[in-house]
Amino acid sequence: MRSVRVRLNDNSYDIHIGAGLIKEVGHLLVEHNLRKKAVIITDATIDKLYGDVLEHSLSAWGLKASRQVIPPGEAQKSLQTAGKLYGRLAEVYAERGTPILALGGGVIGDLAGFVAATYMRGVPLVQIPTTLLAQVDSSIGGKVAVDNGRLKNIIGAFYQPKLTVADISLVKSLSNREIGDGMAEVIKYGLIQDNQFFSYLERDLDKIKALDDETLEYIVYRSAEIKARFVEEDEKDTGLRNILNFGHTIGHALETVSDFKMSHGEAVALGMAAAGKISRKLDMLDNSALSRMLQVLNRAGLPTGLPGFDINAIMQAIQHDKKMSQGKLRFILVRSLGNAVISDEVTLDLIKETLLNWNE
Numbered sequence: 001m002r003s004v005r006v007r008l009n010d011n012s013y014d015i016h017i018g019a020g021l022i023k024e025v026g027h028l029l030v031e032h033n034l035r036k037k038a039v040i041i042t043d044a045t046i047d048k049l050y051g052d053v054l055e056h057s058l059s060a061w062g063l064k065a066s067r068q069v070i071p072p073g074e075a076q077k078s079l080q081t082a083g084k085l086y087g088r089l090a091e092v093y094a095e096r097g098t099p100i101l102a103l104g105g106g107v108i109g110d111l112a113g114f115v116a117a118t119y120m121r122g123v124p125l126v127q128i129p130t131t132l133l134a135q136v137d138s139s140i141g142g143k144v145a146v147d148n149g150r151l152k153n154i155i156g157a158f159y160q161p162k163l164t165v166a167d168i169s170l171v172k173s174l175s176n177r178e179i180g181d182g183m184a185e186v187i188k189y190g191l192i193q194d195n196q197f198f199s200y201l202e203r204d205l206d207k208i209k210a211l212d213d214e215t216l217e218y219i220v221y222r223s224a225e226i227k228a229r230f231v232e233e234d235e236k237d238t239g240l241r242n243i244l245n246f247g248h249t250i251g252h253a254l255e256t257v258s259d260f261k262m263s264h265g266e267a268v269a270l271g272m273a274a275a276g277k278i279s280r281k282l283d284m285l286d287n288s289a290l291s292r293m294l295q296v297l298n299r300a301g302l303p304t305g306l307p308g309f310d311i312n313a314i315m316q317a318i319q320h321d322k323k324m325s326q327g328k329l330r331f332i333l334v335r336s337l338g339n340a341v342i343s344d345e346v347t348l349d350l351i352k353e354t355l356l357n358w359n360e
């Protein structure tokens with residue numbers, strides 16, 4: 001097991017990472033003095049796979065829990081579902097000290113986190129992320145939210161968990177596409193912050209794809225550590241934390257234009273490829289670094305060739321993106337592998353030219 005301490009003054013907490021850790025949740029709750037009857041919030045798919053294991057881990061330590069199971073999918077990240085969950089919490093007599101255990105991917109983490117942040121002005125939250133994306137990204141940093149129609153994550157809060165338990169064995173039941181969603185973020189961490197980690201990914205990608213325990217534990221650990229350091233510097237996302245959006249400006253636009261047929265990871269991979277190409281055009285990144293970057297994405301099963309979308313539609317979607325303020329785009333570029341910068345030099349024309357001449 002490895003651990004990452006997220007240092008946020010009174011809101012500091014640990015992320016524990018390892019194989020089989022779901023069986024230790026009961027023990028960890030007792031250690032953290034979270035002994036009140038817990039509420040597990042999860043979705044039906046995850047409940048079938050891991051609901052019983054989690055409940056047994058609690059009962060082994062004399063802890064009780066009620067399970068609130070919702071259907072899977074982004075559509076559940078809504079005020080309506082949050083409303084239903086508040087009702088169910090009241091029915092099981094949840095009170096101020098009742099821990100909410102968010103057992104799931106980013107959807108459950110964001111929704112259950114939002115419910116934990118708001119029910120009775122806040123009850124203790126424990127994140128138990130079950131997707132690679134949630135383990136390396138969405139469960140870290142305290143952003144919890146629900147969507148409102150097409151407006152994603154528009155109603156939310158910053159709310160840190162008391163504890164996060166990332167059991168890397170759980171990701172073995174994910175599809176390759178879902179692993180790819182997480183891998184796009186893992187590769188992003190190497191590209192923005194850590195050249196050695198990037199080289200590690202290049203070297204051990206086959207072991208990662210085989211979901212080797214030791215390798216998975218290391219990449220989740222290093223990714224969590226990198227994200228945690230950004231969050232510590234800029235908890236409320238007012239500056240430096242923007243760097244974590246590397247690849248996301250164009251990525252979000254592609255996701256929208258594909259009508260969400262493209263997965264988040266696929267879109268972010270293309271967004272990072274585009275940002276790499278723009279970095280090269282601005283003489284920041286050399287050709288060999290760009291080709292190493294594209295190769296790793298490819299080998300991880302992520303796309304690097306632009307699908308035949310309408311470029312004007314992509315440009316429109318970029319302009320609607322929230323990261324565009326006062327006509328200027330805060331764009332993240334890479335100076336070298338492992339070194340990202342926030343730039344305001346990137347114009348919409350430059351993005352368009354890059355998309356139009358993708359294979360240049």
Ligand SMILES: NC(=O)c1ccc[n+]([C@@H]2O[C@H](COP(=O)([O-])OP(=O)(O)OC[C@H]3O[C@@H](n4cnc5c(N)ncnc54)[C@H](O)[C@@H]3O)[C@@H](O)[C@H]2O)c1
Nearest residue numbers: 045072105106107108130131133134138143170171173174
């Ligand atoms: N809060 C943040 O900082 C942050 C960051 C990035 C993304 N997000 C949010 O995360 C969400 C996407 O998260 P996601 O990619 O984890 O998707 P998800 O939560 O929808 O999970 C994907 C699917 O996998 C299933 N699943 C989950 N764990 C499983 C497992 N171990 N085995 C088999 N199936 C499993 C789920 O039932 C679901 O159908 C989006 O809503 C996004 O907005 C939040």
